[in-house]
Amino acid sequence: MTPLQSYIAGRWIGQQPAQALRSAIDGSVVAHTHAEAIDFAEALAYARSVGLPALAKTDFQQRAAMLKALAKYLGERKEELYALSFHTGATRADGWVDIEGGSGTLFAYASMAKELPQSGNLWPEGPQIPLGKTGAYAGTHVLVPRGGVAVHINAFNFPVWGLLEKFGPTFLAGMPCIGKPASATSFLTEKLVRLINDAAILPEGALQLVIGGTGDLLDRVQEQDVVTFTGSADTAAKLRSTPNLVRRSIPFNAEADSLNCAVLAPDVTPDDEEFDLFVKEVAREMTQKAGQKCTAIRRALVPADRIDAVAARLKERLAKTTVGDPRLDSVRMGALASQAQQADVAERVTTLRQGAEVVFGGGEGFAPVGDGIAEGAYFQPTLLLAQDAAHHAAHDVEAFGPVSTLMAYQGLDEALALAARGKGSLAGTLVTKDAATAVKAITAMAATHGRLQVLDRAAAPESTGHGSALPYLKHGGPGRAGGGEELGGLRAVKHLMQRAAVQGSPAMLAAVTGEGAA
CATH class of the missing domain: 3.40.309.10 (Aldehyde Dehydrogenase; Chain A, domain 2)
Structure with missing residues (x-):
């Protein structure tokens, strides 16, 4: 049985089987993870050298159009996902939440883009605020792509929606993504990513897939990157305290199981x-x-x-x-x-x-x-x-x-x-x-x-x-729930961008933001 494969640096990796993944229905082996180690330095370098430049050539509206096309493509092939979803223990109704909920989230973010700038990658957050007595000097805020990579670590319970609900706003924000599903149900996520690749809609380097462990990935991320996690509160606390994340002040968003x-x-x-x-x-x-x-x-x-x-x-x-x-x-x-x-x-x-x-x-x-x-x-x-x-x-x-x-x-x-x-x-x-x-x-x-x-x-x-x-509504909570936020409409996109204050003359600020001077 050919093992599941990771999609790293534009190629599928994995020929030797490792951990057996069993059907929740009857315990039979559905798939194996792969034994080959992933070069995470290569994965990050590829996201930076290929994914980021490719995304920089697109604007909000072009990326939204890709999300819409991808959602439609996945919807037309949903039965391929349902066939595997049963082995995660999910009924057809449960699978609907995961599979069609995932593509529906992409449709939603494509639709929300009508509120974003119609061109470019600078998102003004006005209004201008006068900073002097004569009105010759003012300030405002803008959002721009972070110029980094998003690492998304997901739980086992939603192998399709879990990846797509994070990928949608990440892609809209102009960040390449490395997704890591939980191993137990990763056979469904791998199928999803194969469909995405077959669609040939996304720019190369926009999405990579990790099957198995994260190795030294979190030790290699940099200041402009983002890490998100969905899973247990205990694991969230462990990952959040990774020395490299703490030292570099890398944003870490956790959505944890809660009571x-x-x-x-x-x-x-x-x-x-x-x-x-x-x-x-x-x-x-x-x-x-x-x-x-x-x-x-x-x-x-x-x-x-x-x-x-x-x-x-x-x-x-x-x-x-x-x-x-x-x-x-x-x-x-x-x-x-x-x-x-x-x-x-x-x-x-x-x-x-x-x-x-x-x-x-x-x-x-x-x-x-x-x-x-x-x-x-x-x-x-x-x-x-x-x-x-x-x-x-x-x-x-x-x-x-x-x-x-x-x-x-x-x-x-x-x-x-x-x-x-x-x-x-x-x-x-x-x-x-x-x-x-x-x-x-x-x-x-x-x-x-x-x-x-x-x-x-x-x-x-x-x-x-x-x-x-x-x-359209915030997903996340304080304390035990992880202290993070996902979704929430365009708030999720803002979380994945860099906010900067800009000061200057009203005319210059208007030129930068594309908005009229106050």
Whole structure:
């Protein structure tokens, strides 16, 4: 079996197999990583000497047109990606989020470019600010390409979207990219990059692919480069402290798994439509992608007098969730990405069960559907009920799978305090009918959350859901969530450019920026 290959310096590298990558469905070998070491000095030099000059010959609008063409090309070949996506454990619906969500993000960034300059690579951030008494001297701000390389290190759960949601704004900003997917699902990312290369739409050197480890890559990046990471908080902390990154003050953007919460407000009763919306939201976040989303609801906060009703309805809904081979139409939840992930989730659930009641799950009677799947990485949806909400391990320990913990609270103030115990989250949901409750809760929760959803019956018909990271809204959060920002519309492009203040006469500034003098 020919191993997966890295795409480095304009050529595919890798002939000798190394690590076996197994199907999440049945444990069979899908691919191998390659044993050959990558010359990261060559990869960076190629990005600087070939990728940067090629991108410098294009402007914002030309790059946007390429993104649009690439998105269309990938959309026409999505079935090739879906065929491999099943082996990551994803159902067709899960794959849609990853595959079509990825190309959709490229379409979105191509569309956003209408707000960018119509020519050139200087993005004015006016207005001009007078700096003297007579108006003869002023200042303004501009954004320009950094002149460096972006290194994007991704997690295993979104092997297509994970690369494309970073690549889109990076390419629009005029930076060549080196993408490194997590090994477990890198066979899908490699297929994606082969399709991108076959399209022959991008300038040479715009995108390189690393299969396997990063070696000494982070020791070789320079001041004008950028490093981004998606994955665990522990790995983010380790990479962030790489001496070369610290010494050179290289921007490091982290988006880390976090202990996100959903809050059922005290004004919602079991008879309200919002009550069922809360139950559906928690159940969906537990089972979509088998709970392997950095935004998934890990803590469900419920008024103490309604905790039994919520537990009963969630148990009923989870019992109807068919788990098994994701290729089967009847299956609603597939497998975890790997057996290693299966073991990790099981270990963390053991910790979470201390001081908690098992509402649903626990492994008893669990029988995934499908033929020949005994070696698959399946895990039963598991719902726990914390006996002491304020001190339960769910505020510190994350089982990155179909696992959530119910927590009872007395009064909204206690709920807000519990929400903050996550020490920084990517996403949170508040289910309420009351505007005053929303004002109080969102004002408090926004300090520790990157994105918040207020869900009621009015929003429900068009709600994109608690866990959906949208290209137009910020993705990232403080503290444990990594302290970084991705997406957020054109904010993501700005993060990848260099901002400079420029001073001079109003006429000269107008000439530089292409905007009229103040």
